[in-house]
Amino acid sequence: MTFSFSELDFLVPELGAEYTGDGVHFAVFSAHAERIELCLFSPDGKEETARLPLPKREGDVWSGYVAGLQPGTLYGYRAHGPYDPARGHRFNHNKLLLDPYAKQIAGELVWDDALYGYTIGAADEDLSFDERDSAPFMVKGVVQDPAFDWDGDQAIRRPWTExxxxxxxxxxxxxxxxxxxxxxxxxxxxxxxxxxxxxxxxxxxxxxxxxxxxxxxxxxxxxxxxxxxxxxxxxxxxxxxxxxxxxxxxxxxxxxxxxxxxxxxxxxxxxxxxxxxxxxxxxxxxxxxxxxxxxxxxxxxxxxxxxxxxxxxxxxxxxxxxxxxxxxxxxxxxxxxxxxxxxxxxxxxxxxxxxxxxxxxxxxxxxxxxxxxxxxxxxxxxxxxxxxxxxxxxxxxxxxxxxxxxxxxxxxxxxxxxxxxxxxxxxxxxxxxxxxxxxxxxxxxxxxxxxxxxxxxxxxxxxxxxxxxKHNEANGEDNxxxxxxxxxxxxxxxxxxxxxxxxxxxxxxxxxxxxxxxxxxxxxxxxxxxxxxxxxxxNNNAYCQDNEIGWIDWRGVDExxxxxxxxxxxxxxxxxxLRPERFPNGEGPDDIAWFKPDGAGMDEAAWNDPELRVLGVCLTRVTAGGPQQAPTTDRLLMVFNAGGECGFVLPAIDGIARWRRVLDTGADEAFATAEAVEGGITVPPASVLAFVPADEPGAEHA
Incomplete structure (x- = not known):
């Protein structure tokens, strides 16, 4: 079948290959080309069946409409213009070019020297001009039919805090x-x-x-x-x-x-x-x-x-x-x-x-x-x-x-x-x-x-x-x-x-x-x-390991x-x-308090102590209630201990002295239900502990 450009005009052409139901409109940008050709290919991509110069140029957008062309058509471009690397121009019409707006790509790129605009190994390197056709080795764009049944699918737009x-x-x-x-x-x-x-x-x-x-x-x-x-x-x-x-x-x-x-x-x-x-x-x-x-x-x-x-x-x-x-x-x-x-x-x-x-x-x-x-x-x-x-x-x-x-x-x-x-x-x-x-x-x-x-x-x-x-020897770069x-x-x-x-x-x-x-x-x-x-x-750089190094091993799951x-x-x-929208400013619903192991607030000496390996923090968030509803308070006291076993005094905050542990990474059962405690506790070595108030309404369900 022979194709040619139609007289049908698009006032504001979309870039890419757009199927209209009766044909395909092609448009591509180039400010410095002198001519651009649309190349059509056989379904297997091996034979170039047509080469059509894009007839229209407006605002550096080259375009044309081919009536009767259907989705599934394979295509690419060839651009004519100066080959003048010293001025930044590297046009070479012997090279088939992928449409930057191609919605689907067919074929597999086969690495060959013909894919380069210059002749590899030439005395003047990239200043030379290569005349081989790259199309046999090049992938092609595929004209798409945009129809798809989304079955009511909508974006979720979940808040960042969640x-x-x-x-x-x-x-x-x-x-x-x-x-x-x-x-x-x-x-x-x-x-x-x-x-x-x-x-x-x-x-x-x-x-x-x-x-x-x-x-x-x-x-x-x-x-x-x-x-x-x-x-x-x-x-x-x-x-x-x-x-x-x-x-x-x-x-x-x-x-x-x-x-x-x-x-x-x-x-x-x-x-x-x-x-x-x-x-x-x-x-x-x-x-x-x-x-x-x-x-x-x-x-x-x-x-x-x-x-x-x-x-x-x-x-x-x-x-x-x-x-x-x-x-x-x-x-x-x-x-x-x-x-x-x-x-x-x-x-x-x-x-x-x-x-x-x-x-x-x-x-x-x-x-x-x-x-x-x-x-x-x-x-x-x-x-x-x-x-x-x-x-x-x-x-x-x-x-x-x-x-x-x-x-x-x-x-x-x-x-x-x-x-x-x-x-x-x-x-x-x-x-x-x-x-x-x-x-x-x-x-x-x-x-x-x-x-x-x-x-x-x-x-x-x-x-x-x-x-x-690191152990990256498999990447072939001597680690x-x-x-x-x-x-x-x-x-x-x-x-x-x-x-x-x-x-x-x-x-x-x-x-x-x-x-x-x-x-x-x-x-x-x-x-x-x-x-x-x-x-x-x-291997900390598995960018090239499309194999069992890079793949997740589901056979050895740590349940x-x-x-x-x-x-x-x-x-x-x-x-x-744990999920505030704003940084605390001392006036809003969020509060942060820091504690030393003795239960007192962190001071300058503690912050500057290079030997300190344990830190306590209490986060508080007050959420306004609805009509005739009292505000609710969420409070979490946490202890982070990167050192050895140590004592820690649980602080009294806003009249709250009794705490119930909800997390202990040093225990076999990290989330096991614990009795309410107050005052001094023993923090296991290398562990994270988290507590909620034992006596606030709803604490037993935290």
Whole structure:
């Protein structure tokens, strides 16, 4: 069948390939191209069946309408223009280019030198011009039919104060689960299968944060070493779900996952990578953005536009300072919210997105302004990874509302406190109360900090107490990759051991850290598998381990710890004082009091005592009652002891002297019912204790 462009005109064309019911409208941005051709392909992607120059250009958007074209059509672009690297231009019409707005991607990219705009090995390197056709090795976009029956699905929009995040990998979560059907393992449908949803609902988490699921590539150097890009931080298609996570060929599988999570009361947060793309530096391949308009899509060196300007450590930086590149990012975000129904985003290396008006980070930059004024995006959950590798890139606490931020200070200080490092009591106090030093400014709330003990990047919780050093040899980089300063401790033996005393000590420390996380103000995030006792054999950079190193081992589940985590989540949910909206200012409903082991309030000498390893804190929240109802008070007294056994005098607060213990991480039955006590008690070594008033109404049900 022969296709050609129709005279049908679109006044304000949407970018991408839009099926109208009678045909498809194509539109793509390029400010510096001289001609752009639409290429259509056979269903198997092997034969180029048509090459049609886009007939219309308006505002640097090239467009055309092909009547009669149907969903499922495979396509790509070729861009004609100057190949002048010294001026930042790298057009090469021999290279098939993926549509940045492609909603689905077909085929597998096959690494070949033809994918590069220059001739690899040429004397003048990336200044040379390669004439080979890349289409046989290149993936293609797929025209989509947007129809999907959402069956009444609605966004959940759960308040931040009620949010408990679970970071998970679609493949890692499901590949070894014995009750997920074999054909669904590693897929969106496996991720939302009954065994996974049942586990998450019983655990009590309220949101799943999935590692990147937008289309990404396996880096060439990994493929050549027999490895894969497991984590997915090499995006190429910002609108398309990753193919390897689909059991079939329909992107509706992602929508099904979201719908099933929503039905279970669980929000879906996507980890997204808009700071860079998979094309790498100027010596990388020409797959999409570089060939469409290198000078617009990427930040280039102001001194020599031949070279990319890299603040991400990946070779390139997306130029969100350009209005059309910023539009692409915003269009992508709105697509995932409006069409795919996701509930929020975690932005990888988000400091780069703040480098808009200037090279320096700017919390009032264009990206943040655009997000805040957007009626769709302003109301979803937004989480920043608040750093990049550029100058001034570390910005923990520097992002504007409504962003929340990953708090690596929380991770490091909590690990160090429980490892027994001295002088950590003041920092533990900061972390327990939302890290106000970083976040209590600019009218930011007490939920600004995303508290974490571990994440995909770094040691798992089990490895944190099992390894003093990283063991990344399987990555093929001679153990040079990954962080070396992990604030970890093997507790007497490097790696796995059956020594009863070490096993028991590791279990207690994991309990202590998980208890600390769920007793801290802010928003807790649990790494998927930590509640199961999952480890990665000491690998703290498993980005390329799409195998049993990176996958969760459901065969060795630590059931007692799973039950402990479930009970800790329930304890958190039962106490509003752990979940304030605002930082306390001395006038509102929230109060914090700190105590020494003798029951007296903390003083300057105690705060500055490097040998102090125990801290008491009482959190109080008064909730106003309704008409003719008295206010209610929620109070929780906690003791955190990273040292040896010690005495502790339970303080009398507001006339309350008798307390009932509801948590003791040092006991075999951590949540066993206890008798009311007052005055001096003995605190077990390396333990967390929590108490509620014994004589207040409702205390017996706390």
């Amino acid at each position: 949010t408990i995040i679970y970071e998970a990998h679609v493949r890692g979560m499901t590949m070894l689960h014995p009750h997920v059907p074999d054909e669904l393992r590693g897929t969106f449908l496996g991720m939302c299968s009954d065994p996974i949803i049942d586990h998450l609902t019983k655990l009590g988490v309220t949101a799943v944060e999935v590692l990147p699921v937008q289309y990404f590539l396996d880096d060439r150097y990994l493929v050549e070493k027999g490895l894969r890009n497991y984590w997915g931080y090499q995006s190429l298609g910002f609108f398309a779900p990753q193919r390897r996570y689909m059991s079939g060929e329909r992107i509706t599988e992602f929508k099904t996952m979201v719908r099933r999570f929503h039905a279970a009361g669980i929000e879906v947060i996507m980890d997204v990578v808009y700071n860079h793309t998979a094309e790498g530096s100027e010596r990388g391949p020409t797959l999409s953005f570089r060939g469409l308009d290198n000078l617009s899509y990427y930040r280039l060196s102001p001194d020599d536009p031949r070279h990319t300007y890299d603040t991400t450590g990946t070779g390139n930086t997306l130029n969100v300072a350009h209005s059309m590149v910023l539009r692409m990012v915003l269009d992508s975000l709105r697509y995932w919210v409006g069409v795919m129904h996701v509930d929020g985003f975690r932005f990888d290396l988000a400091s780069t997105l703040g480098r808009t008006r200037h090279v320096e980070f700017d919390r009032d930059g264009g990206f943040f302004d655009a997000i805040r004024q957007d009626p769709v995006l302003g109301g979803v959950k937004l989480i920043a990874e608040p750093w990049d590798v550029g100058d001034g890139g570390y910005q923990v606490g520097g992002f504007p509302h409504p962003f929340r931020e990953w708090n690596d200070k929380y991770r490091d200080d909590v690990r160090s406190f429980w490892k027994g490092d001295g002088g950590l009591v003041p920092r533990l106090a900061e972390r327990l109360t939302g890290s106000g030093r970083q976040f209590n400014h600019s009218d930011r709330g007490a939920t600004a900090s995303i508290n974490l003990l571990s994440a995909h990047d770094g040691f798992t919780l089990a490895d944190t107490v099992s390894y003093s050093d 040079r990759d990954g962080h070396s300063d992990n604030h970890s401790d093997n507790m007497g033996w490097e790696g796995d051991t059956q020594e009863p005393e070490i096993v028991a000590a590791r279990m207690r420390r994991r309990r202590n850290m998980m208890a600390t996380l769920l007793l801290s103000q802010g928003v807790p995030m649990i790494l998927g598998g930590d509640e199961l006792g999952n480890g990665q054999a000491g 007692p710890f799973v039950e402990f985590c479930r009970a800790m989540v329930a304890l958190r949910k039962a106490h509003p004082c």
